[in-house]
Amino acid sequence: MKRADVVLLLILAFVQFTGIVDFMVLMPLKPKLTELWGITPSQFGIAVFAYGFGAFISSLICVNKVDRFDRKKVLVVIYAGFTLGTFFCGFATSYYMLVLARFITGLFGGVSGSIIQSIVGDAIPAQKRGQAMGILMMGFALASIVGVPGGLYLAGHNHWYTPFIILGFLCVVVFVGILFVVPSFTAHLATYKQQTFVGVMRSVLEDKNRRWALLLTALIMPSHFFIIPFLTDYFTSNLQFDYSSTVPLVYIVGGAITAFTSPTIGKLSDRIGRYKVLLALSVLSVIPLIGIPNLQTHNKFVLLCFTASFFVFSGSRMIIAMAHTTSTAQPHIRGAFLIINSSVQQFGTSIASLIGGFIVIQSSDHNLHNYPYLGYLAVFFSILVVLVFNKVKPLKV
8 A cells, every 4th residue: 555545544544533532432421421410321322312313414415415526625624513513512511512512513523434435435446445444443443542541531530521622622633634634536526417415315325236235334333332332331330340440441452452453354354355254253243242231240351351352343343344335336426325324324323322222221329221132132233234244245346
């Protein structure tokens, strides 16, 4: 891979990093918000859902517009809105204001992922795309190693909203990097044909292969995110682990291992085939998906073994799925397709949180009940992912 491509991917990884930290840091803050505003699991599920719903709405607005412009200009506008939304989250003074702030942030943050994937699809050859997605996934690892633990530290030693304020200033720095490092991408404009919203939706969805790709995205997100929103509550309330030390350590260890394995898994999928790697990861992911919600231990090492395996086995499937779905759309329609795909991704994540919030019950002693059911649902969706994956056929180049 060329040096310029690596630099581009690193900048996009930082865009990914800020987006993931913004989304993830809210979930470990649930005990803090419960203490402050007394929110229930179902209310917390709604707060997480608001982000995905915002992403869904923005996709409807942008779907017939995103391929009309230079991809860099679109990224600049979208990321500017995301930065403002992040600051708004930090200024929230009530539960309802936080839900509104999450919705606004989702309007922009949900679309940014599709723009990143569109740029990767335009800049990186298909045979190197798995490796490219592996580098982008380092943004997730960095978020786990630095972003989320750092956010928890700031929240624990200051206020719950401090991570969002600090993240907002980091977004400003990344925004400057976008302006000066990301080149223009206009090649897709040569084959672009202006269409109405209905026309674009028809163009994207009329292809059976792309419909399978969207279904794959819809299935893989809940298979991973059913259990994530309530990890912190379960570890601290049911298992009695310390909030300030154990929870950051979970993300640091998981992220550090993922930083090492993500590029390797991406290269491996390019070399031996995506389906084989996905199948192996799906089988291995059953261990943490079933194990974590049923865990009964006070041993920190055992806890970290389960959570690290969750980050690696379950989370790494995203690398394979992103590379696979990105390869199903021609350049002139790739932006529109990936906006819809990103919306489905965010919506699937948020729906999983919403459903989980209504299944999980929190008793007066703050212990969670019915949490294992979310693990069983995650495994069921993982099986569906394996069955659907081979229905998606990448375009031949």
